[in-house]
């Protein structure tokens with residue numbers, strides 16, 4: 001869009017085209033015509049796959065949303081029929097929107113004009129161990145805080161205060177951005193029911209107890 005704005009002041013949509021765009025069948029037909037006329041066969045295949053994954057990811061995020069409100073916390077939420085790519089994208093979509101693109105620890109929020117965001121969707125109990133995409137097993141974290149959390153240098157207490165390992169403050173480090181988070185309340189979703197489940201946070205502290213003690 002940024003590049004497009006350099007070349008065009010605006011555009012007008014043909015009235016008949018607009019009518020086709022206002023109904024689902026018309027949009028489908030237009031999409032198919034664009035694919036066939038503008039892309040190679042390999043490109044068409046890749047785009048169809050990608051659009052299938054987007055659709056599946058959206059469905060998956062709705063399933064996660066509903067499960068987090070109807071299923072007790074503490075049981076893994078992992079609807080099996082979804083492809084890994086759709087699952088990753090759906091979990092990310094849920095977490096990032098509930099945290100409004102803001103890092104739960106340092107509160108950084110950057111969204112570019114292309115819609116890129118500074119935060120990742122981090123699992124509290126890693127996916128490899130838990131197979132659990134419950135929204136309450138996730139947090140939005142910027143790249144630095146995500147790394148700090150996975151390394152066990154940052155964690156969260158039972159009253160949702162950010163804990164920073166003393167290792168971070170060692171003389172050879174320069175880590176004010178991380179140290180500034182210490183003992184401050186983390187940022188969480190507006191919906192209180194979707195805040196991280198405390199036993200998951202406790203299991204993260206337990207896995208990294210050496211670093212938090214250090």
Ligand SMILES: [Zn+2]
Nearest residue numbers: 103106142145
């Ligand atoms: Zn951060």
